Amino acid sequence: MNCNLLRSHIVMSLHGLIRGENMELGRDSDTGGQIKYVVELARALGTMPGVYRVDLLTRQVSAPDVDWTYAEPTEMLNPRNTENFLQELGESSGAYIVRIPFGPKDKYIQKELLWPYIPEFVDGALNHIMQMSKVLGEQIGSGVPVWPVAIHGHYADAGDSAALISGALNVPMVFTGHSLGRDKLEQLLKQGRQSPEEINKTYKIMRRIEAEELTIDASEIIITSTKQEIEEQWRLYNGFDPVLERKLRARIKRGVSCHGRFMPRMAVIPPGMEFHHVIPHDGDMDGEEEKYDDNPASHDPPIWSEIMRFFSNPRKPMILALARPDPKKNITTLVKAFGECRPLRELANLTLIIGNRDDIDEMSNTSASYLLSIIKLIDKYDLYGQVAYPKHHKQSDVPDIYRLAAKTKGVFINPAFIEPFGLTLIEAAAYGLPMVATKNGGPVDIHRVLDNGLLVDPHDQNSIAEALLKLVSDKQLWLRCRQNSLKNIHLFSWPEHCKTYLARIACCRPRHPQWQRSEEFQSSESDSPSDSLRDIQDLSLNLKLSLEGDKNESANIDTSLDTEDNAADGKIELSSNVLTLEKDAIEGIQKEPTEKVDSNNISSKIPALKKRKNIFVIAADGDEPVDCLQTIKTVIEMARNETSGGSIGYILSTSMTISELHSLLASGGLSPLDFDAFICNSGSEIYYPSLSTEGSSGLPFVVDLVYHSQIDYRWGGEGLRKTLVRWSASVNDKGGQEQIVVENESGSTDRCYSFLLKEASLIPSVKELRKLMRIQALRCNVIYCENGTKLNVIPILASRSQALRYLYVRWGIDLSNVVVFVGESGDTDYEGLLGGLHKSVILKGVGSNSHKLHANRSYPLEDVTPFDSPNIVQTEGCETNSIMESMVKLGVFKG
Numbered sequence: 001m002n003c004n005l006l007r008s009h010i011v012m013s014l015h016g017l018i019r020g021e022n023m024e025l026g027r028d029s030d031t032g033g034q035i036k037y038v039v040e041l042a043r044a045l046g047t048m049p050g051v052y053r054v055d056l057l058t059r060q061v062s063a064p065d066v067d068w069t070y071a072e073p074t075e076m077l078n079p080r081n082t083e084n085f086l087q088e089l090g091e092s093s094g095a096y097i098v099r100i101p102f103g104p105k106d107k108y109i110q111k112e113l114l115w116p117y118i119p120e121f122v123d124g125a126l127n128h129i130m131q132m133s134k135v136l137g138e139q140i141g142s143g144v145p146v147w148p149v150a151i152h153g154h155y156a157d158a159g160d161s162a163a164l165i166s167g168a169l170n171v172p173m174v175f176t177g178h179s180l181g182r183d184k185l186e187q188l189l190k191q192g193r194q195s196p197e198e199i200n201k202t203y204k205i206m207r208r209i210e211a212e213e214l215t216i217d218a219s220e221i222i223i224t225s226t227k228q229e230i231e232e233q234w235r236l237y238n239g240f241d242p243v244l245e246r247k248l249r250a251r252i253k254r255g256v257s258c259h260g261r262f263m264p265r266m267a268v269i270p271p272g273m274e275f276h277h278v279i280p281h282d283g284d285m286d287g288e289e290e291k292y293d294d295n296p297a298s299h300d301p302p303i304w305s306e307i308m309r310f311f312s313n314p315r316k317p318m319i320l321a322l323a324r325p326d327p328k329k330n331i332t333t334l335v336k337a338f339g340e341c342r343p344l345r346e347l348a349n350l351t352l353i354i355g356n357r358d359d360i361d362e363m364s365n366t367s368a369s370y371l372l373s374i375i376k377l378i379d380k381y382d383l384y385g386q387v388a389y390p391k392h393h394k395q396s397d398v399p400d401i402y403r404l405a406a407k408t409k410g411v412f413i414n415p416a417f418i419e420p421f422g423l424t425l426i427e428a429a430a431y432g433l434p435m436v437a438t439k440n441g442g443p444v445d446i447h448r449v450l451d452n453g454l455l456v457d458p459h460d461q462n463s464i465a466e467a468l469l470k471l472v473s474d475k476q477l478w479l480r481c482r483q484n485s486l487k488n489i490h491l492f493s494w495p496e497h498c499k500t501y502l503a504r505i506a507c508c509r510p511r512h513p514q515w516q517r518s519e520e521f522q523s524s525e526s527d528s529p530s531d532s533l534r535d536i537q538d539l540s541l542n543l544k545l546s547l548e549g550d551k552n553e554s555a556n557i558d559t560s561l562d563t564e565d566n567a568a569d570g571k572i573e574l575s576s577n578v579l580t581l582e583k584d585a586i587e588g589i590q591k592e593p594t595e596k597v598d599s600n601n602i603s604s605k606i607p608a609l610k611k612r613k614n615i616f617v618i619a620a621d622g623d624e625p626v627d628c629l630q631t632i633k634t635v636i637e638m639a640r641n642e643t644s645g646g647s648i649g650y651i652l653s654t655s656m657t658i659s660e661l662h663s664l665l666a667s668g669g670l671s672p673l674d675f676d677a678f679i680c681n682s683g684s685e686i687y688y689p690s691l692s693t694e695g696s697s698g699l700p701f702v703v704d705l706v707y708h709s710q711i712d713y714r715w716g717g718e719g720l721r722k723t724l725v726r727w728s729a730s731v732n733d734k735g736g737q738e739q740i741v742v743e744n745e746s747g748s749t750d751r752c753y754s755f756l757l758k759e760a761s762l763i764p765s766v767k768e769l770r771k772l773m774r775i776q777a778l779r780c781n782v783i784y785c786e787n788g789t790k791l792n793v794i795p796i797l798a799s800r801s802q803a804l805r806y807l808y809v810r811w812g813i814d815l816s817n818v819v820v821f822v823g824e825s826g827d828t829d830y831e832g833l834l835g836g837l838h839k840s841v842i843l844k845g846v847g848s849n850s851h852k853l854h855a856n857r858s859y860p861l862e863d864v865t866p867f868d869s870p871n872i873v874q875t876e877g878c879e880t881n882s883i884m885e886s887m888v889k890l891g892v893f894k895g
Helices: 033-045 115-140 156-169 181-191 196-203 205-218 227-236 242-254 285-294 302-308 331-339 342-347 365-380 395-407 423-430 443-450 461-473 475-492 494-506 551-567 571-590 599-605 625-642 658-667 705-711 717-734 766-775 800-811 848-854 880-889
Strands: 007-012 051-059 074-077 094-100 150-154 173-176 221-224 265-268 318-322 349-353 411-414 435-438 453-456 614-618 648-653 677-680 685-689 701-703 741-743 753-757 780-785 790-795 818-823 839-843 872-874
Touching (some): 033 074, 033 494, 051 115, 115 156, 150 156, 156 173, 156 800, 181 227, 205 766, 227 265, 395 423, 435 443, 625 648, 717 741, 717 753, 717 766, 872 880
Parallel strands (some): 007 051, 221 265, 435 453, 614 818
Antiparallel strands (some): 741 753, 780 790
16 A cells, blocks of 8 residues: 555644543533544544544543543544445544543542643553554555554644654654644733733643743644634744744745744634534424424433423524633623523523533532532523523533524524634524524634524623614524525534545655654755745844844844845855755864764664663753763762663763763763763763764764754744844843853754853743743744853753653663652753653752752742652662662662
8 A cells, every 4th residue: 555645643632531432522621622623523534535543542540439441541422424435544534532540549630630641641652653653654554554644633732742742753743733832821911810920820820831832842743723812822933923923824825934934734624513413404493393293202312302491482593602611711791691682582482501410519729610500691681581591401402402503593692702703603593593693703703604603792781682683683694594504504514524634634745763764755845935944044144133032122133134135136146055054064064074874774783772681861950060970989989789681771961962972971980882872962962972083073972863853843943042142132232241151062962052151140941041942933942051151042842851752762672661750949940851751869968059050930840840749769879879769769670
């Protein structure tokens, strides 16, 4: 079979309770419409021609308070309609839910508490993808592993995970998020009920926002349901500006330099809908009503009688609202509008499908409080006999509820303060229900396509009442809206969604793990416009940028870009620029003679990593180099006392250059051959020991060139370096005579720009510097290291934790047999070294002075670190015996 036509996709949604049938939508705030979206997306993609397999990765939950089905490792998503479905392509084809165990065992927890366990999910997902790539390779790839075409993350936690997995595998990333943290933060602040500190404590909102910023950094494509999401929600982020995005896109098309700046593509693709359960309406509603009257009640769906029992006159048109009991859904304003409009009360009934409950006291505080406020309003306006609010409904009942509303010539309403999309509006339209919906968000686009109702200001209850009254009283308007719904609804089908989605994916440059790349991918090795040299560097052009980090100053960037566009329009000058680039590229290769090593040569030198029983990663950031050396010696001495040589491998992970590390080892009498790998420059370089000294450097190491090419994604190159040099100059100007930031040329490489720092009080925090880079659309990791005396700026896909994942993926090491040794604090990438499937030993007293580097964080370290994990232990000091005790606790050594 041709692997070009048979593709694998990974879709991820981490939180909530996900299963293919009988979804418990509305069970809690985490089990809402996003569950339905990702399941139906995976199922629909699995039926598309050319797609061999789709895996929906989520969390495995084995808790006593949830159904046993959520503990099943795998569930196949059977296609709804197989009439046009291709014949089964193989035993592993189709769409599947794959549940990855991570987080507290035997406990279902809300999404805000999942952040510390994201690394564990990432490692488990990588393990599944690696195994599946081999299986698919045997089935359809002629023995060559078949890697996913795209990693798709949904919501912030899955976006964060997708970025890490995408980087570890070198596979394009796609993201969909219909609800964004910055927008939610603004709404909560406007309500004024909580302080920013309380909001962050409750919702972990700053961690969520940082995950969404990382999503912008790493995504090839961000899918939105509406233009409103782009213009009003994504533009709130440091890393995205609609105007600058259009400027950069235009420059790429013209072949003009972007100076290392990158923006993801924003694609508006409305969610699809499954139509298999929709009963077509033939004829007019009067005929349907007569047919309904002739049928005995016993043939009606049970949910109909459950609703109708609330009404004194069940024959009146039904106003239907379907939402969680959440303040942002604005159901209280709807009840007020209904209760205070007598003509509307006389003409219609109101049905509120607002979640499931046995006892209000057992609901969450927010949901219970909001539901009680609704019930109090019903009592206040004496709406008994006119309002239905059943306690229970199943997901399978929802189509019948829409049908009932349509039979009564009713109206569907979504009065939310803001609705990112409004999938229920699409569902209701499929049954011929006219809509009244909020004018804020996705309903605007839905109404533009369907033209099947009225839009209202959700804060204006009179506007809501007038719109509802108009639709239920004007039968001609109602009929026209119904006909428009049924005529245009096919535009929101899943096949239409998937066709557009796959067309967007096809625009991405194929990226796969390069050490196992098959011949078919060799032809796509050339860079796409967004990754080409001309976009990374154009040394003859000098882009003037604001250095203050104000988002509003992106207009200055646009002006500079426009000015330089004019200067670059001539073909002669453009040709000169290209020649300059080629010359610099050649010189760059000559500067790194040690890199002239092919992957086969490396493979022949590194069989040891695969054979080690355990691998110890020493990543303790000491206050001084001598502290680092002492930690290395202590760990090695402890291990050698316990085991015979050869069963344990060692990896050093540090912010130092390979030259600095070589000198440090020599000063302590250690040989590079004592180690299996070296992660240097804060994770931007990976080296392996060599028996010979290769290249002009004369150092006994070989560099991993595949890792270099993998992390080059969105690396700003010389354009980024020039921005950093200007930034350092601006900091120095504020410091007067003293040079506070000095470019560290000897410590810099092509993928790590290093600066030496003095007077830490005058240096911006890492979050402020990261914000500045994102506003400039420069995608990179900024890391303060060596107790705040050095700054390393490296590619966005590079870090010490990601370098470890790369070694895991490339060499197949077992992460459960890896032990990472860290200090009690460290460089600003410290949090990435904790968590995951590997074990961690925190060495008390080591790197303690680095606490100040973490003083101005966006979120507390406790929000993202699983200190309660059995895989993390702390020593009482950095002595051999103390470390040995920790290893016994972890089960690495026997007591």
